[in-house]
Amino acid sequence: MSKIKRIGVLTSGGDAPGMNAAIRAVTRAAIYNQLDVIGIRRGYQGLIQGLFTQLKAFNVSDIIQNGGTILKTARCKEFTTPEGRKTAYDNLVKEGIEGVVVIGGDGTFTGARIFNEEHNIPFVGVPGTIDNDIYGTDYTIGYDTCLNTVVEAVDKIRDTASAHNRMFFIEVMGAEAGFIALNSGIASGAEAILIPEIKNQAAVLKQTLEDGFKRRKSSNIIIVAEGDDEGGAFKIADKVKEDFKDYDVRVIVLGHIQRGGSPSARDRVVASRFGYAAVEALLDDQKSVMVGLQNDEIALVPFRKAVKLHKEVNKNLLEIADILSI
Ligand code: F6P
Numbered sequence: 001m002s003k004i005k006r007i008g009v010l011t012s013g014g015d016a017p018g019m020n021a022a023i024r025a026v027t028r029a030a031i032y033n034q035l036d037v038i039g040i041r042r043g044y045q046g047l048i049q050g051l052f053t054q055l056k057a058f059n060v061s062d063i064i065q066n067g068g069t070i071l072k073t074a075r076c077k078e079f080t081t082p083e084g085r086k087t088a089y090d091n092l093v094k095e096g097i098e099g100v101v102v103i104g105g106d107g108t109f110t111g112a113r114i115f116n117e118e119h120n121i122p123f124v125g126v127p128g129t130i131d132n133d134i135y136g137t138d139y140t141i142g143y144d145t146c147l148n149t150v151v152e153a154v155d156k157i158r159d160t161a162s163a164h165n166r167m168f169f170i171e172v173m174g175a176e177a178g179f180i181a182l183n184s185g186i187a188s189g190a191e192a193i194l195i196p197e198i199k200n201q202a203a204v205l206k207q208t209l210e211d212g213f214k215r216r217k218s219s220n221i222i223i224v225a226e227g228d229d230e231g232g233a234f235k236i237a238d239k240v241k242e243d244f245k246d247y248d249v250r251v252i253v254l255g256h257i258q259r260g261g262s263p264s265a266r267d268r269v270v271a272s273r274f275g276y277a278a279v280e281a282l283l284d285d286q287k288s289v290m291v292g293l294q295n296d297e298i299a300l301v302p303f304r305k306a307v308k309l310h311k312e313v314n315k316n317l318l319e320i321a322d323i324l325s326i
Contacts, residue, residue, distance in 0.1 A: 002283045006036040008052070008097040011069040012043030012076070012104035012111070015259055016128045016142025018267035019069040019103055024060035025275025026101045026126075031057050033283060038097055042072045043104070044079035044111055047088035052095050064268055067145070067260045073104075079111050082118065089119040097121065099282040101275070105129030105140070106307055109290055113303035122287030125303060126274040130259055133177035135309040136301030137292030141274065144266040146173070146258045147184050153254055154188035154221060161219040164248060167209075167240070171233035171253040174225035178313050180258070181225035186317060191220040191325045194236065196227035197313050202236065206243055208322070213244075215326070226253075273298060 009026045011019050023039070030037045039059070041051035063070055078084035092100070102112050103126040112123040127134045130146035150172055161168045174180045178195020185193035192208050194201050205222070212220060222236075230236040237251045263271070270293065277291040277298045289300045 002285050004035065004098045004282055006038065006096050006098055007279070007282055008038045008040045008092065008095075008100040009055070009071070010040035010043050010046060010100065010102055011071050011073045011128065012102060012108040013073060014105065014129060015067075015069050015073050016130045016140070017067040017145035017259070017261055017263035018141035018271040019128050020063040020066050021263060021268045021271035022103050022126050022128060022141060022275040023069065023071060024064055025272040026279055027055045027060045028057055029276045029279040033279065035279070038095060039071050040100070042074045043108070044076035044084075044088065045074040047091060048076070048078050048084055050091045050095070065262050067262055075107065076111075085115050085118060088115070089121065092121050099124070101126060101278045101282070103128045103141075105131065105134060109134070109303045110307045113288055113307060116288040116303070122282060122285070124278045124281045124286060125290035125306070126271075126278050127290055127292060128271070130180065131174055131177050132179040133174075133311055134290070134292070134306055135311040136290065136299070136306045137294065139270055139293045141267055141271045142259070142263070143179070145261055145264045146180060147187065148264055149258055149261055150180065150184035150254060151187045153257070154184065154190070154223070157252060158188070158219070158221055161221060165218040166248045166250055167220040167222070167244070169222050169224055169233040169237040169240075169249070169251045171224045171226055171251070173254070173258050175227040177227070177311070178225045181223045182313055182317050182321070185223040186321045186324070188221065188223070189325060190223045190321065191217070192222045193318065193321055194222065194224045194228040194230065195313065195318075196225055196229065197315075198318065199229050201228070202230055202239055205236070205240070209240065209244060211326075
């Protein structure tokens with residue numbers, strides 16, 4: 001039986017729909033196990049500034065359906081320094097916090113891993129990022145809601161693209177990974193999808209568009225991940241305009257609407273499972289691990305692996321997208 005009596009919970013990095021459901025699950029699973037729960041506001045910044053508030057079961061009522069995060073979030077430079085992390089540690093000791101659940105992505109887990117190498121208060125991670133790009137988990141909180149937001153937007157754009165015989169380049173988030181682009185592209189029947197994992201796609205895109213033109217395709221939707229090596233939707237659209245002078249080309253950057261909104265059922269369920277599992281992990285005296293989902297089972301993955309190893313996109317999906325868009 002673990003001796004832990006008081007835990008903290010924070011959200012850090014880019015917010016993702018479902019983070020509130022995870023905070024609720026952590027809080028209630030902890031209270032069920034007779035633990036005190038302290039909400040830490042503004043991520044690692046709040047650890048350093050001592051932004052602590054106790055969470056009771058009622059404090060997390062009526063939040064499961066909301067996007068954003070009631071604890072707020074931040075990207076914190078200071079936590080990347082040994083001095084910043086020492087201040088955070090001192091504040092945790094002062095507050096009597098003996099374990100922390102950190103909800104976030106890559107950067108959050110990198111900070112948590114280093115903190116746990118230096119200090120003995122265990123950190124357990126819950127993967128929350130719309131990018132779904134964390135190694136060791138099939139799924140990250142927020143991804144499903146984000147995909148649905150993108151698909152809804154693209155459906156609307158397709159109506160006008162088709163009405164005007166236009167070509168639309170639609171940029172989606174994914175600075176380093178193409179999961180959002182790839183799966184939203186398939187779900188919205190895009191004619192082409194450009195992702196950071198596949199380089200030098202300009203020539204292939206040109207061929208795809210020429211083939212479509214010959215088959216009398218009158219409108220086109222091209223989904224571009226923001227981190228694509230052509231430099232984003234505007235740059236690639238400019239290149240295409242040179243080759244297809246007769247085409248009426250438009251560019252849309254979907255931007256931060258992809259991070260907001262009420263979480264989907266899937267995001268709420270996964271967030272609830274992750275939050276519960278993270279508390280169990282702390283009670284089992286685990287440290288420096290992330291809870292993940294592997295074949296629909298909860299798995300514990302060391303931060304070391306989650307941040308160092310690269311999660312691969314399924315390149316077969318690109319081929320499927322290509323074949324289905326002829
Ligand atoms: O949440 C992940 C992510 O959406 C990336 O895909 C994107 O590049 C980044 O965050 C943008 O974040 P911010 O606007 O907070 O800098």
